[in-house]
Amino acid sequence: MLVVHHPDQALHDPDQVFRTGKFVAQPDRAERYRIFLDVVTRARHEIVVAPLDQAEAITAVHDPDYVAFLEKVHDRWIANPDYGPVVIPNVHPTHRMHRKPTELLGELGWYSNSTSCPITADTWKAVFASAQVAVHGADRLTAGGGPIYAMCRPPGHHAYPDLMTGVCYLNNAAIAARRLAQRFGKVAIIDLDVHHCNGTQFIFWEDPDVLVTSIHVDPRLSAPYYAGYADETGAGAGTGLNFNQPLPWATENEAWLGAVDRAVARIRDFGPGAVLVSLGFDAGAEDPVATFKIDDQGFAEAAGKLAALRLPTLLVQEGGYLSPSLGGYLQSFLAAFEAGAAQQPS
Numbered sequence: 019m020l021v022v023h024h025p026d027q028a029l030h031d032p033d034q035v036f037r038t039g040k041f042v043a044q045p046d047r048a049e050r051y052r053i054f055l056d057v058v059t060r061a062r063h064e065i066v067v068a069p070l071d072q073a074e075a076i077t078a079v080h081d082p083d084y085v086a087f088l089e090k091v092h093d094r095w096i097a098n099p100d101y102g103p104v105v106i107p108n109v110h111p112t113h114r115m116h117r118k119p120t121e122l123l124g125e126l127g128w129y130s131n132s133t134s135c136p137i138t139a140d141t142w143k144a145v146f147a148s149a150q151v152a153v154h155g156a157d158r159l160t161a162g163g164g165p166i167y168a169m170c171r172p173p174g175h176h177a178y179p180d181l182m183t184g185v186c187y188l189n190n191a192a193i194a195a196r197r198l199a200q201r202f203g204k205v206a207i208i209d210l211d212v213h214h215c216n217g218t219q220f221i222f223w224e225d226p227d228v229l230v231t232s233i234h235v236d237p238r239l240s241a242p243y244y245a246g247y248a249d250e251t252g253a254g255a256g257t258g259l260n261f262n263q264p265l266p267w268a269t270e271n272e273a274w275l276g277a278v279d280r281a282v283a284r285i286r287d288f289g290p291g292a293v294l295v296s297l298g299f300d301a302g303a304e305d306p307v308a309t310f311k312i313d314d315q316g317f318a319e320a321a322g323k324l325a326a327l328r329l330p331t332l333l334v335q336e337g338g339y340l341s342p343s344l345g346g347y348l349q350s351f352l353a354a355f356e357a358g359a360a361q362q363p364s
């Protein structure tokens with residue numbers, strides 16, 4: 019399997035976020051990048067470094083003003099000697115407030131909705147590289163072959179066109195899917211991360227060319243809280259092309275794989291030219307988010323079901339956090355996908 023990455027992805031590594039009234043460990047550590055790279059190196063996959071020359075692919079999805087803000091916010095922040103070393107917002111508009119200011123703290127709050135997206139000196143480089151990894155993965159898939167694993171980190175599926183949220187800054191999967199739609203016409207996304215892909219859902223809400231399916235923990239119980247419900251099915255030309263399957267806390271392999279089967283059936287009905295898998299491993303039983311109870315076998319079986327679609331497929335890394343099992347989840351999924359893709363159609 020071809021693997022795409024970029025070393026700049028490890029440059030973003032803030033160690034703490036403020037939650038539940040205290041500083042806690044920031045889940046998306048650079049160590050994740052090194053674990054993923056170690057897995058694909060040991061498995062002897064072909065590994066390429068993404069070029070960083072497709073900035074316009076990002077603004078095909080994201081608001082250019084937001085992208086420019088992300089790029090410069092740390093420079094603006096450190097110009098104030100009274101501010102701490104990490105950019106963290108402390109004020110946000112609500113749905114009753116809709117005027118964008120120019121002062122730094124106000125503008126930062128406008129483009130974010132929580133304290134979960136800390137920004138350090140090199141965050142932009144890492145975020146940009148992660149998006150470019152997705153773009154290059156899409157371009158390589160367009161050139162033929164596949165499957166391709168875009169080893170994105172930081173993840174992206176929570177990010178909206180002009181909003182960072184949930185450790186996501188740019189929506190790597192959406193950027194890649196829009197790119198793929200240019201070549202393949204219709205594209206189906208299946209998001210396996212344990213959290214709902216609220217950013218991806220928003221971006222393709224009225225899009226007739228992109229089916230979004232997501233399997234995730236019930237948003238009444240977990241982030242992103244405000245989206246991911248089963249009655250959210252798209253609008254306008256995208257009516258019926260958003261398929262959410264919220265599942266209970268502590269869901270195990272059998273129920274989760276049943277949801278994968280239902281998503282795969284929807285993808286078959288849609289008839290896409292390519293599939294994008296938003297590949298999170300935080301549904302894993304050993305993941306520190308401690309939500310679902312999926313194991314290596316469950317991830318492998320999901321991979322087999324997706325490989326059986328026999329469509330050009332781009333795997334885009336989303337969440338999945340530090341535990342001794344993280345590398346094993348990835349190894350199991352990639353090995354099973356490759357084995358499934360190599361089988362002759364029956």
Ligand SMILES: [Zn+2]
Nearest residue numbers: 211213300337
């Ligand atoms: Zn997640």
